[in-house]
Amino acid sequence: MPQQPVVKRSTYCLLMLFWIALHDRSKTFGQGLDIACNDSLATVEPKQCPRNKAERDVAAAKKNCGSLKNTCRSFEYHCVINEWMNGTIDVCAPSMIIQKGKCAEFSTGFKSIRINFLTDCKKYDPPCPESYNSTEAYKYDGCYDMAILTPLPTTTFQMTTASGATVMENSSLTTVRGGNDIPKESEANVSIILIVVVIVIFVIVVIIASVIIFKMKRRRRSSYGDANESEEEREAL
Template sequence: MMFKGSTSIILVGWLLMVTGDRECSWSRTTVQKVDSCPVNKSTYEQRRMEKNCQALAELQHCTTPSNFLYHCLINEYGDALIEVCAPIFIINGYCAEYNIIGARIQPHYSLKCSDINPPCGDRYNSTDAYLYTGCYDIVKKNQLKTNVNTNTVSSTELSTTVGEIPVKENSSLETQPALIAVIVIVMIAVVTVVIAVPILVIKRRGYPCRKVSEGSPEQNPLMPLKKSTILSGSVTNFTCDRSRYEKFINLGKALRDTLLVEGDTLQDKMDENKGLKDLLS
């Protein structure tokens, strides 16, 4: 029983070492996206020296310093290349990737070694990923597709924007005649008011009825003065309020027409009235 318990503890510890140590947050601090990865030994050594992973190898606690090495791998999405200092890992049958979220090197399960050209090895160290350029080529193809899609979307948006410009211009052109019509109507109304107001004021105040240069007001008893200037016993000018006497004049005309018999004249009626007056007296 004690042997079985000890075996279980050893297995659990081994699993923790294998799985739990796979995440290395130290490696995440060294991640850098690059345009290309080395494809031969000399370029690999040059880039390894520039990255200088040895400076951090003594500080990190993910693995032994000798296993904390330079890598150039694809990312977890297969659309970018990454330089990183990370613990070495053995890859079986797939392209190698560095997962930024998990902070670890692992197989890129959507890219089998047998599906790329040239194919990668069935089993290889993650530091040897530079030997299998077919994995890098997939990234370049994915980047090209992304750029094409981005350009297509940009072109569509540009076409839509350019297509909208004439519509806006036409709309403004269509509103101009309506605006001009409103302005013209307002101007006509203003001019009409300016002309009509003085006329109405003049009519309400009255207007000259007769101009007399000689004589006195008594010579015109039916034309009362509204405004007059009397010089040397003569009236030089006067006006009358026509509306106040028109109804009496019209009433007199109607009465005259009623009294006159057809064929009679006003003089006949006057003579007749005079004879009647003499008879009564």
């Protein structure tokens, strides 16, 4: 009986590792997408965030997220930094686990609480743990201080008066510290880029898997053919 070719374990291991990496990266790219909530947008307000449980409970009672009509998975009080890291906001939104010792933010583009990967909350005092619930952001107020101290981006405009004099004027891109005046086009572009990246990685995995399967089948057919020829030669003798 002809023996079937044995596929090297390294091929399976490589494919498995690649799939695990893809799965982990997909979760990173898509974190927050599964809890997107349109109703959260109407509750966004620039606010100074509470810095202890007593203040947090008072703010949560005043916001009263539970009484607001919504279609979200959950509707919980949060006070976090905005996605531009130049202010803080309170909002009613589904909670999520913030991982990797980062700060929690609310993204108006993704309509959800998200992990801000540009922050390193482990260096703040008190430091963020490896993971925590987003509703407990008040425990790690170093994130708030970082957002308050972040300078607002400015753009310089050159204007010429009627007399011909040139005037340079600086204008802030964000009009209110802690506000929500951000370009929606940027958030939309980020969403599209992340989706495209995930799709491209998935296609690459499918192509690699297809090539491996094709080579396995061709090797198996070749092995069967060699075995049949050997058997015919023995019968001829």
